Amino acid sequence: MKVNAEKNNGLCRLQIEGEMTISAATELKKSLLDNLANCSELEIDLSQVSEMDTTGFQLLFLVKREASLLNKVFRIISHSPKTLSVLKLYNMKDFFES
Incomplete structure (x- = not known):
């Protein structure tokens, strides 16, 4: 798992590459x-995520919740087929688009 970050005027754009699974959870959460x-x-940007399990989903949920509590904007700008499949499985695609 690799996270590429760009920061510009308060906007952080992250591209996650590889697996969003329990094996990468500690590093990814941080x-x-x-x-x-x-x-x-x-x-x-999740377009380069090759695998996502429940832990990866929970991390996205955590970050969206934390962003809301801190009055910050959070959005997913692109999905891989694997991430989209997990969000649809949990019926949470619309939740992450709002």
């Missing part, structure tokens, strides 16, 4: 929350 803390808007 990266997501650290980036959220240092920006006013967080965009995440």
Whole structure:
């Protein structure tokens, strides 16, 4: 798992590559929350995610909730087939688009 970050005027754009699974959870959680803390808007590109399990889904849910509590903008700007499949499985696609 690799997280590429770009920061510009309060906007953080992250592109996650590889697996969003339990094996990468600790590192990914730290990266997501650290980036959220240092920006006013967080965009995440999931188009290069090759695998996502329940833990990966829970991390996205956590970051969206934290962004809301901090009055920050959170959005997913692109999905891979694997991430879209997980969001549809949990009937949460619309939740992450709002």
